Amino acid sequence: MANILVVEDDEVFSQLLSMHLEDLEHTPSVANSLAQARKLLMEITPDLILLDQQLPDGFGMDLLKEIKAEKDAPPVIMVTGVSDNTLVIEAMKVGAYDFVRKPMDELELDTTLANALQSHRLSRKVHAISKTTGEVVTLNQIVGKSPQITHLLKTIGSVAASDASVLITGESGTGKEVVARAIHHHSERTGLFLPVNCSAIVENLLESELFGHEKGSFTGADRRKLGKFELAAEGTLFLDELGELPLGLQAKLLRVLQEGTFERVGGTETLHTSTRIIAATNRKLQAMVDDGRFREDLFYRLNVVNIALPPLRERMEDLPLLIEHLLRKINQRLHTHAEKISEAAWTRMNNYDWPGNVRELENVLTRAAVLCRDDTITPGLLGLVEEQHAPAPPGNKDGNEPELVSLDEIEKRHVGKILEYTRWHKGNACEILGISRPALERRIKKYGFDHSLKN
Numbered sequence: 001m002a003n004i005l006v007v008e009d010d011e012v013f014s015q016l017l018s019m020h021l022e023d024l025e026h027t028p029s030v031a032n033s034l035a036q037a038r039k040l041l042m043e044i045t046p047d048l049i050l051l052d053q054q055l056p057d058g059f060g061m062d063l064l065k066e067i068k069a070e071k072d073a074p075p076v077i078m079v080t081g082v083s084d085n086t087l088v089i090e091a092m093k094v095g096a097y098d099f100v101r102k103p104m105d106e107l108e109l110d111t112t113l114a115n116a117l118q119s120h121r122l123s124r125k126v127h128a129i130s131k132t133t134g135e136v137v138t139l140n141q142i143v144g145k146s147p148q149i150t151h152l153l154k155t156i157g158s159v160a161a162s163d164a165s166v167l168i169t170g171e172s173g174t175g176k177e178v179v180a181r182a183i184h185h186h187s188e189r190t191g192l193f194l195p196v197n198c199s200a201i202v203e204n205l206l207e208s209e210l211f212g213h214e215k216g217s218f219t220g221a222d223r224r225k226l227g228k229f230e231l232a233a234e235g236t237l238f239l240d241e242l243g244e245l246p247l248g249l250q251a252k253l254l255r256v257l258q259e260g261t262f263e264r265v266g267g268t269e270t271l272h273t274s275t276r277i278i279a280a281t282n283r284k285l286q287a288m289v290d291d292g293r294f295r296e297d298l299f300y301r302l303n304v305v306n307i308a309l310p311p312l313r314e315r316m317e318d319l320p321l322l323i324e325h326l327l328r329k330i331n332q333r334l335h336t337h338a339e340k341i342s343e344a345a346w347t348r349m350n351n352y353d354w355p356g357n358v359r360e361l362e363n364v365l366t367r368a369a370v371l372c373r374d375d376t377i378t379p380g381l382l383g384l385v386e387e388q389h390a391p392a393p394p395g396n397k398d399g400n401e402p403e404l405v406s407l408d409e410i411e412k413r414h415v416g417k418i419l420e421y422t423r424w425h426k427g428n429a430c431e432i433l434g435i436s437r438p439a440l441e442r443r444i445k446k447y448g449f450d451h452s453l454k455n
Contacts, residue, residue, distance in 0.1 A: 001024070002047040003046045004026050004029070005041070005046040005050070006021070007030075007034075007037045007055070008031075008032065020109075026113075029046065032056070034058045048074055048113065048117055049067065049074055050077050051063060051078055052078075053087060060078060064076055064096060068095035075097035077097055077116060079102065080099075085153050088154060088157060089153050089154075089186050090186070092158050097116045100112060101150060142175070142182055143325045144315060146317050155307055156183055159307075160183050161187055161188055165302050165303075165304045165305070166180075166183060167278075167279050167304075168278065168309065169308050170311070172434050173357030173359030173431050175359075176282075177238060177240060184238075187276070189236060191233050192231060193238065194232040197240045197241055199436040199437060203248070204218070208225060208227065208265050209228060210253075211262050211263065212229075213264050214267040218265070221265075227264065230273070232275045233274065233275060234274060235275060235276070237275045239277065241280070241436065242302070244283075247293075250295045251295065253298060256277075257277065257298070260272055285303075286299070312354040312357045322358060323349070326365050337372070338369035341377050342379070344378065345379045345381070349384075356428070356431050360432065364382055367381070368383075412443075
């Protein structure tokens with residue numbers, strides 16, 4: 001069906017792969033080095049290339065760049081056992097069709113091959129039509145090897161070099177800003193990466209923060225201030241907690257996205273910007289659109305590319321790598337020496353649901369590292385709540401009849417528990433509860449919680 005070039009230095013693996021390709025009725029050719037691959041490419045025109053990264057005389061990425069520089073290049077699927085997440089992004093940026101990790105899942109490989117070959121056939125048809133008509137048709141903080149993380153890395157590599165707006169969604173603590181920084185880092189943009197937390201600044205100051213202001217435009221404006229849209233020229237503006245953006249500012253942001261123009265607060269001069277927008281939220285924006293709390297036109301403008309981050313509980317296979325990475329970072333920053341996890345502590349962490357995701361994991365490990373007297377973290381140092389999973393329905397002590405309480409009472413108890421768990425650290429409480437700082441303050445006032453417990 002297709003001529004496939006396998007570039008792989010492991011002879012046993014290349015033989016097994018060739019046999020599998022023959023079973024699929026493909027015709028494989030094998031090169032065990034870059035030199036052999038280059039020679040074969042001068043003799044044959046493969047329909048697809050399976051390319052290893054670590055080769056005796058160099059790196060597969062070098063050959064990938066050479067292949068993609070050629071006109072009508074065949075699709076290239078990187079196949080490697082190297083645990084390097086940056087490599088995934090770089091390969092997708094250069095133009096790899098996909099990235100498959102060893103050991104390979106047979107079904108995943110077969111599906112990827114079929115999709116790549118079909119895509120290549122369609123692209124050749126489009127190219128033939130266009131010729132007749134004359135038309136021209138770092139990342140070390142992203143830790144994990146799970147399928148979800150591999151998919152995320154491939155998406156970052158695919159969208160980084162474009163100017164498309166990106167909306168990153170996911171629960172609090174899943175690493176939305178880390179992903180935004182990775183997209184900027186791997187883009188071609190020469191300007192700054194500037195984050196703005198839309199929930200941490202009151203509305204009138206947020207407008208000044210984004211668009212800047214002129215001297216005398218409001219009380220306290222004793223000088224001109226440049227906004228983030230000017231400071232991030234040729235760079236990336238990251239709007240975190242987008243769901244908290246007031247409707248008035250939503251309209252002004254929409255104008256920037258549509259026309260690329262804005263004015264400073266109190267100013268009349270129309271300014272232009274080429275800043276790329278990456279936004280993030282843990283809110284259900286479509287539901288907010290339906291309720292009239294978020295502009296539908298702005299939602300579609302920002303949601304050109306959607307990246308949904310998985311919660312930690314859905315990629316627990318990454319937990320060991322995350323713990324190792326975070327402990328190394330914590331020890332360097334705080335000069336602590338926690339390097340091991342006891343078996344009991346590991347069991348406790350592996351059975352926990354991590355409602356605060358990676359951020360909660362880092363907080364737990366930081367606390368444990370600070371309190372740890374030797375190099376081993378034990379269960380008592382983790383401070384995890386006893387309820388590992390969703391609590392049973394409320395009832396009396398015998399568990400026979402439900403406790404009839406209002407929704408307000410349930411919310412009061414839950415918020416109180418979280419405040420107690422976080423030791424009144426309101427930032428951490430907001431992350432776990434998935435609400436903004438003002439929303440938490442309203443609940444503290446509503447339920448009359450004791451501020452004297454705050455430290």
